[in-house]
Amino acid sequence: MKGLAGKRVVVTGGSSGIGEATCRRFREEGAEVVSIALDGEIVCDVADPEQVAAAFDQVGELDVLVANAGISMRRPFLEIGEDDWQRVLDVNLGGVFRCAQQAARRMDEGVILMTASTNGLSGHELYADYNASKAGVILLARTMARELAPRIRVNAVCPGYVLTPMQRAEYTEEMLAAVNATIPLQRHAAPEEIAALFAFLASDDAGYITGAVLTIDGGETA
Numbered sequence: 065m066k067g068l069a070g071k072r073v074v075v076t077g078g079s080s081g082i083g084e085a086t087c088r089r090f091r092e093e094g095a096e097v098v099s100i101a102l103d104g105e106i107v108c109d110v111a112d113p114e115q116v117a118a119a120f121d122q123v124g125e126l127d128v129l130v131a132n133a134g135i136s137m138r139r140p141f142l143e144i145g146e147d148d149w150q151r152v153l154d155v156n157l158g159g160v161f162r163c164a165q166q167a168a169r170r171m172d173e174g175v176i177l178m179t180a181s182t183n184g185l186s187g188h189e190l191y192a193d194y195n196a197s198k199a200g201v202i203l204l205a206r207t208m209a210r211e212l213a214p215r216i217r218v219n220a221v222c223p224g225y226v227l228t229p230m231q232r233a234e235y236t237e238e239m240l241a242a243v244n245a246t247i248p249l250q251r252h253a254a255p256e257e258i259a260a261l262f263a264f265l266a267s268d269d270a271g272y273i274t275g276a277v278l279t280i281d282g283g284e285t286a
């Protein structure tokens with residue numbers, strides 16, 4: 065991909081799943097990559113403003129942020145407690161907000177990418193808090209794209225089902241097959257396929273893409 069060699073890239077949630085694959089991909093492109101995560105190269109809880117500020121102080125100037133750290137809990141709407149709601153919103157939406165703000169202050173020109181979800185585009189049962197957080201991420205990206213242009217491009221990526229190690233552990237073979245049967249491409253995405261989209265969006269080839277919400281879901285929402 066054009067223009068990624070030598071770029072300074074920060075990936076939040078870079079220690080697992082989509083984030084880990086994204087770190088790998090950017091390194092393959094010749095970028096300098098730092099992972100910020102609960103167990104990243106820089107250890108930080110993105111829900112905590114002071115920890116986030118300290119983490120970005122350590123990073124210094126950067127060119128690309130992939131704000132990807134996120135959590136989900138599967139529960140009926142009526143059983144979501146105040147603490148659960150607060151935590152999911154604090155990590156998934158607040159975390160993206162505060163990392164993006166810290167990053168934008170340390171960029172001359174750059175790119176900020178966010179991991180939203182197809183869950184932010186339409187209702188999915190048993191994930192009300194998660195869905196609300198991801199819908200928030202989408203509008204945050206679109207608003208930031210307008211405010212920060214032309215200096216910084218901002219885009220949101222909406223993966224559908226991605227077979228991360230954690231997700232795989234939750235499935236029996238039968239459950240995996242049943243979900244795959246609902247997806248036009250008949251399979252989950254590999255984390256590397258989401259990483260490839262992030263690499264493209266951060267590259268000079270995507271120089272005119274900002275404020276976009278890109279779905280990568282094997283046709284699920286088509």
Ligand SMILES: NC(=O)c1ccc[n+]([C@@H]2O[C@H](COP(=O)([O-])OP(=O)(O)OC[C@H]3O[C@@H](n4cnc5c(N)ncnc54)[C@H](O)[C@@H]3O)[C@@H](O)[C@H]2O)c1
Pocket residue numbers: 076077078079080081082083100101102103104108109110111132133134135136155179180181182222223224225226227228229230231
């Ligand atoms: N796996 C999927 O099917 C799927 C689909 C759509 C969107 N997503 C989104 O993609 C992103 C990554 O998901 P994944 O499946 O790779 O997850 P994962 O559980 O494999 O990895 C999550 C990463 O986020 C980090 N993290 C979690 N809470 C954090 C916190 N408070 N502070 C700092 N870091 C924290 C973890 O340390 C880890 O590195 C999430 O935002 C998730 O909502 C995943």
